[in-house]
Amino acid sequence: MNEIQTIEGNPVRKEVEKMISENDYEGLIFKAAELHGHLCNYLAYGVMAGCIAVKELGVKSTGMEEVIAICETNNCFSDGVQMVTGCSFGNNALIYKDVGKTAFTLTRRDGKGIRIILDAEFEDSREMEYPEAYELWNRLIVKGEQGSPEEYGRMMQLFHEMSLKELYKPIDKMFKIEKIKVDLPPPSVMALSVKCAICGENIMETKARVKNGQTVCLPCANQEKYILDSTGISID
Ligand SMILES: [Zn+2]
Ligand SMILES: [Zn+2]
Incomplete structure (x- = not known):
């Protein structure tokens, strides 16, 4: 696939790659939101984790399985990871581990990988920092209470605002980052x-x-x- 990987990077991901190189988390979260449908803090964490991993490994995706993401959750985080890393459900560069952790590993084909986990203390402290958003979330989503359209609108607005604030939180408090060696399955085979x-x-x-x-x-x-x-x- 080297012929389509120019020195400037992958032409179809030029915009995303420029944002990654500039740590433009805000640009990236709006890009990811085109896929995700809304802005929320877990999308922000996915975008940031994706960006950190891509830069740490020094990789650029051509969407052809030369870089693989192993995602440990199917929450909002995974959409941020997919957009920023270019490893998606559809291009076979995404491996899904059904363990429910807000964590993912980005790895090269040679098995050199980096695993990024949302810090438990940081995650648990979000409710204190954004009490109104979490109160609405717990009532309308977790307990499934019927809210008014205004309450749903307010909740979405609060999560939108929260996600943009979270993009500026210190990385070392937000994530635990590990360098790991990954045993990858062989590349996909195109079946007839x-x-x-x-x-x-x-x-x-x-x-x-x-x-x-x-x-x-x-x-x-x-x-x-x-x-x-x-x-x-x-x-x-
Ligand atoms: Zn979301
Ligand atoms: Zn049939």
């Missing part, structure tokens, strides 16, 4: 498509099953399959 004999839809060959001598997809085979939803990975 085969047709399901029952529904007629194409499927990746590796996901096809044989039922009564016919090639079928998992739903038509009535087989259990993995699903990733807001609760994490489970068997569907």
Whole structure:
């Protein structure tokens, strides 16, 4: 993939790379919010952690698995990480570990990696610093109470404002950073498509099953399959 990686970096990520080189967290969080849909403090932590890791490893993504992110949560943090590192769900450079920690590792193919974890004390102290935002969050989201449209609007506004303030908090209080060696799985193999004999839809060959001598997809085979939803990975 060297031919598309110019000395100035990856042309399709020029804007993001410029922001990373300038530590422009604010620019990056608005970029990440195009994907994420709103601004919040965990998006801010993901953007910052992504930026620190990319600079520490000295890498630039071409979106072709030469840099891999291993994300340990499916909360807002992961969208910041994906945007800044360029390692995404769709380009196979994202590995998801379903352990529910606001943490991620960025690693090169040779296994040289850096793991960044949101500091527990820092995280626990957010509620004291932003009491109104967390009061609304606990009531409307955690307890699921029916709030007024004004209350939802106020909550979103407070988290938006909070995320922009968090971008200027000291990194050493916010994160724990470890240099680690990572054992990576081999790069993805492009599987051929085969047709399901029952529904007629194409499927990746590796996901096809044989039922009564016919090639079928998992739903038509009535087989259990993995699903990733807001609760994490489970068997569907
Ligand atoms: Zn969010
Ligand atoms: Zn089928």
